[in-house]
Amino acid sequence: MKFLGWKQIVLAIAGFTLIILALIVAKAIPAEALRQVIEKALTKPSGWRNILQESTPLILLGCSVFLALKVGLFNIGADGQFVIGACAAVVVALNVPGPIAIPLSILAGILGGALWAYPVGLIKAYRGGHEVITTIMLNNIAAFFTFYLVSGPIKDPTSQQPSTASISTAAELPNLYEKLPFKLNSSILFAIVCVIGLWWYLKKTVGGYEISATGENTNVARFAGINVNRIIVRTMSASGAIAGLAGALQVLAFEHRFYGNFSPGYGFDALGVALLASSNPLGILASGLLFGTISESTSVLSRTGVPKGLSYILLGVLVIVFAAYRYRKEAQSGTDS
Amino acid sequence: MELILNLLAAPGSNVVVTLLLSTLAYSSPLILGALAGLFSERSGVVNIGLEGKMLAAACATAFVGQASANPLIGLVAGIVTATIFSILHWVLTQVYKIDHIISGMGINAIALGGTSLIAKTYLDISEKEMPTFPVAIYYIAAWVAAVTVWYLLKTTRPGLRLFAVGNNPDKSRQMGLKPLVIRFQALLATGLLTGLAGALIATNAGKFSEDMTSGRGYIALAALILGGWKPWPTLAAAVAFGFFGSLQLILQGQNSSIPGQFWQALPYLITLVALAGMVGKNRAPAGLGQP
Numbered sequence: 001m002k003f004l005g006w007k008q009i010v011l012a013i014a015g016f017t018l019i020i021l022a023l024i025v026a027k028a029i030p031a032e033a034l035r036q037v038i039e040k041a042l043t044k045p046s047g048w049r050n051i052l053q054e055s056t057p058l059i060l061l062g063c064s065v066f067l068a069l070k071v072g073l074f075n076i077g078a079d080g081q082f083v084i085g086a087c088a089a090v091v092v093a094l095n096v097p098g099p100i101a102i103p104l105s106i107l108a109g110i111l112g113g114a115l116w117a118y119p120v121g122l123i124k125a126y127r128g129g130h131e132v133i134t135t136i137m138l139n140n141i142a143a144f145f146t147f148y149l150v151s152g153p154i155k156d157p158t159s160q161q162p163s164t165a166s167i168s169t170a171a172e173l174p175n176l177y178e179k180l181p182f183k184l185n186s187s188i189l190f191a192i193v194c195v196i197g198l199w200w201y202l203k204k205t206v207g208g209y210e211i212s213a214t215g216e217n218t219n220v221a222r223f224a225g226i227n228v229n230r231i232i233v234r235t236m237s238a239s240g241a242i243a244g245l246a247g248a249l250q251v252l253a254f255e256h257r258f259y260g261n262f263s264p265g266y267g268f269d270a271l272g273v274a275l276l277a278s279s280n281p282l283g284i285l286a287s288g289l290l291f292g293t294i295s296e297s298t299s300v301l302s303r304t305g306v307p308k309g310l311s312y313i314l315l316g317v318l319v320i321v322f323a324a325y326r327y328r329k330e331a332q333s334g335t336d337s
Numbered sequence: 338m339e340l341i342l343n344l345l346a347a348p349g350s351n352v353v354v355t356l357l358l359s360t361l362a363y364s365s366p367l368i369l370g371a372l373a374g375l376f377s378e379r380s381g382v383v384n385i386g387l388e389g390k391m392l393a394a395a396c397a398t399a400f401v402g403q404a405s406a407n408p409l410i411g412l413v414a415g416i417v418t419a420t421i422f423s424i425l426h427w428v429l430t431q432v433y434k435i436d437h438i439i440s441g442m443g444i445n446a447i448a449l450g451g452t453s454l455i456a457k458t459y460l461d462i463s464e465k466e467m468p469t470f471p472v473a474i475y476y477i478a479a480w481v482a483a484v485t486v487w488y489l490l491k492t493t494r495p496g497l498r499l500f501a502v503g504n505n506p507d508k509s510r511q512m513g514l515k516p517l518v519i520r521f522q523a524l525l526a527t528g529l530l531t532g533l534a535g536a537l538i539a540t541n542a543g544k545f546s547e548d549m550t551s552g553r554g555y556i557a558l559a560a561l562i563l564g565g566w567k568p569w570p571t572l573a574a575a576v577a578f579g580f581f582g583s584l585q586l587i588l589q590g591q592n593s594s595i596p597g598q599f600w601q602a603l604p605y606l607i608t609l610v611a612l613a614g615m616v617g618k619n620r621a622p623a624g625l626g627q628p
Contacts, residue, residue, distance in 0.1 A: 007433065022451065026458050074438050119613065129612035130621070132385060132438055133562055136555050137605040137612075144602040152596065268446055275439065307457035312450025320443040323435045 011324050015317035022313045026306045036304055037297040045182035047296060052184060053254060055292030057082070059191040060246035061266055062273030062284040062291075063198050068131075068239040069274055070202060071232060072215040077120060077135025078243040079267030080142035081113035085244025087146045088112030089251045090258040091154060093167040101171035106248045113244015114237045116142060121236030125229035131236070139267065147260045154258075163259035173253040187253035192285070194242060199281040211235050243270075265312075269295075272319040278326065291315070352587075359586060362472070362541065364579020365479040366391070366534045370557025371564070371575045372479075372486050373530035377423075378566060379490070380523035381503040381516065381624040383437035386426055387531055388554025389448030394419040394535025396452035399467055399545035400459065408468040415536040420528030422448065427524045431517050437626050445554075453547050467544050475537040482530060487568040499523055503622040559608040566622055578604040 023030045041047035061078045068075035075081075089109040093101045116138060123129040147162060149155075156165035177184045202208035213221040214231045222228050246266075251258060269291050276290065277283030298311035370387050377384040397418035402411020422444055429440040456463065490496035501509040502516045510516060531554075538553070539545055556578055564571030585600030 011433065018447070022454055025451075026454050076438075076442070119609070123609075123613050127613060133559070134609060134612055136385070137559065137609045140552055140555065140605045141602045141609070144598040144605075148596050148598040268442055271439070271442060307454050309450040309453030309457065312446045313454070314450075316443040316446030316450065319439060319446070320429060320435065323439045323443075324429070324433045327434050327436065 005328060008321075008324050008328060012321050015321045018317055019310075019314060022310055023306065026310065028301070028304070028306045033301055033304075033306060037300055041296045041300045042293070045179075047300070049182050049184070050296045050299065051289070051292045052188060053292075054295045055288045056185070056188050056191050056253070057246045057250050057266060058269055058273050058291045058295075059284055059288030060194055060249065061243055061270035062277065062288050063191075063194050063281070064239045064242035064246065065270045065274035066277060066281060066284055067198060067202075067211075067242065068236060070215050071211045071235040072218070073120075073124065073131045073232070073236060073239075074271070075117070075120075075135060075236070075239050075243075076132050076267055076271065077117060077138050077240070078246075078270045079263050079265070080135065080139035081116045081240040081243035082247040082250070082266055083142045083146055083262050084116045085109035085113040085247030086251045086255075086262055087149065087247070087258050088244070089248035090164050090167065093171040093252065094154075094165060097168070097170070099170050101167070102173065102252060105171065105252055106245065109244045109248020109251075110241045111244065113247060114241035116244070117240020118233070118237045120240075121233035124236065125232040143261070146258070146262065150258060150260050156257075161259060164257050166257045167251070171252065172256060173249065185253045187249040190245065190249055191288070194245070195281060195284050198284075202281060268312075269315060272315050275319060275326070276322055294318075356580075356583060356587065359583035360576065360580045361476050362579075363582035363586075364576045365472075365476045366537050366541075366553055367557050367560055367575040367578055368479040368483060368572060369475075369530050369534035369537065370554055371560040371571050372482050372568075373527040373534065374558055374561040375486060375490075375566065375568065375571055376499070376523045376526040376530070377426075378561065378625060379503045379622055380499050380520045381506055381622060381627060382426070382430055382520055382524065383626050384426065384441060384527065385438060385555075385558060386422065386441035386444040386448075387527075387557055388550055388552065389441075389445035390419040390422045390528065390531035391535040391538065391554045391557075392452055392548070392550045393422055393448040394532040395539040395549055396455060396535075396545050398536040399539040400455060400462055402469070402539075403462050403465040403467050403544075406465075406468055408470050411468065412470065412532075412536050415539070416529055416532030419532035419535060420525060423524045423528030423531065424521075427521055431520060431628075434628055449548065452545070456545055456547050463544055467539070469540045469543070472537065472540055475533065475540065478533055479537075482533075483568065483572045490568060495519075495522070500622075503624050506624045506627050556604050559604055562621075563608050563611055 020030050023033055041051070061082060064078045065075050086109065088111065089105040092108040093105040096104050120131050120134045120138065123134050124131045150164055151162035154164050156163055173186050175183045176186045202212065210226050210231055213224065213226060214228050218228055273284060273287045273291050276287035294311055294314055298308055298314065301310060302308045370391060374384050374387050394415035398411045398415030401414035402408055405411065426440055426444055429435045430437050490499065498514055498519055502514060502519045506516045535550070538550055542549060557575065560574035560578055561571050563574040581600060581603050585597060588600065
């Protein structure tokens, strides 16, 4: 337990206190809240259905952020890439008949996400503009742009809300297993394949090694003959492509339509998922499930009168406390940044 | 805000005057936020947590003001809340050495969650009338702050120390400066200014509502970057963004062919294009994010 310093313990206790305090502020009894979560979310088939459904986009977006982190970039923009991917997928799914719409929509989502991340890589590599700033800008532009689209050009004329029409049942991703109230959608397979693929690519291929080398020390990588700028642009686009895939699957598997303010703030959750996975891509599966569980737990609590805002506090505390452990560990192993 | 909307609706009102007034209203929180970011980032602490601090301050100002029926107590509560978050950012980035971006994101999340929790739980308080200072005081404060910041950073000893610590923490350490102390002072200033910005946003609306800063902390950050981390250009960028914001308000009522979302997205687009156009020129403080 070398990385367990007293400073880290103080922070963990402070974080825990903040969460208890938040429950008290929300006029809930912490023990009762825990009982509710166990009873209604963790031990019920419907609870697990929701957890797995919530985890699917989180695992994929976690992969997206993880990949960008490997090359040393914070992809705060997974949110925007997700939204653009989802919007592109809906447009294709609404206009292409039959089951062929599924692969084409997924492709559209991947392309949309990659396209939305491409300028981030370009500006970072060739202009030195910080990726956090450009992605925050692009997130907001994506939100306003898609809101404009669903309230005008691609709006379902019969709908009161800014929303598109629903995609046809042929374009929906089928369920793997269905025994109500439990069901499992095939989109989770994409998430699992994506995690394994990411692990394989980063650990076993030259391309993956080039990414890690660039992320660890740009100058050394440059001297070793790696085209650093190209790696940055390519990795950022790939990161966007995965986020776009997550958006497309969200539409085809669960939402079946696109509407204004589509993302419930997945961008931050995705950063948490990637950070919690630490250095191993396979950890994304576990951290994605954890974040999915938190999301479902706070949903259950919100039905008993504890506002959903609690989930943001939980995630914020979790990410900060975990980052404190992680940076202490890294400082001890002698590497900086 | 109410006042300005009425002015706009009044028949025969002068368009130029109303445009100026609403620019003033729109840009003041951005100016305060951008100056807050200037202090923090000039001392070497990346601050994407402006949004969260402004939101928390808006919430505290509204709720404490409503509960105590005293505008001064409300304003103080807002400033204190923003300062606590600012000090938390200092502790996390300087003592724990957490990455500045992760700390900022975490603070934004906690502020968003916490204020939403309070707003949804204490509905009875939020229905009370919020006692407020006249908004003009905040507008004046924003401009006074801009001049003060410029004077402080250009000509005084603490200002120059702030620059030194932000540009090269190692060298300034060798010169006998204490980056930790100077950054603490800088983040206190950040807390004060984001507190004022949040209080102004709540005052403009007359009550707190969830996520009411709606990205203005990020626009303030964009103004700071567009202004090259320098006081006057930052002020100019914040005023320009405020101008576009009020232009959108005026044009929205006139059935123009350009959608309202375009005007809302414009500050972000301009910043993006500016970042893309700066050829190999990184004007950020050199020591940004370093221990």
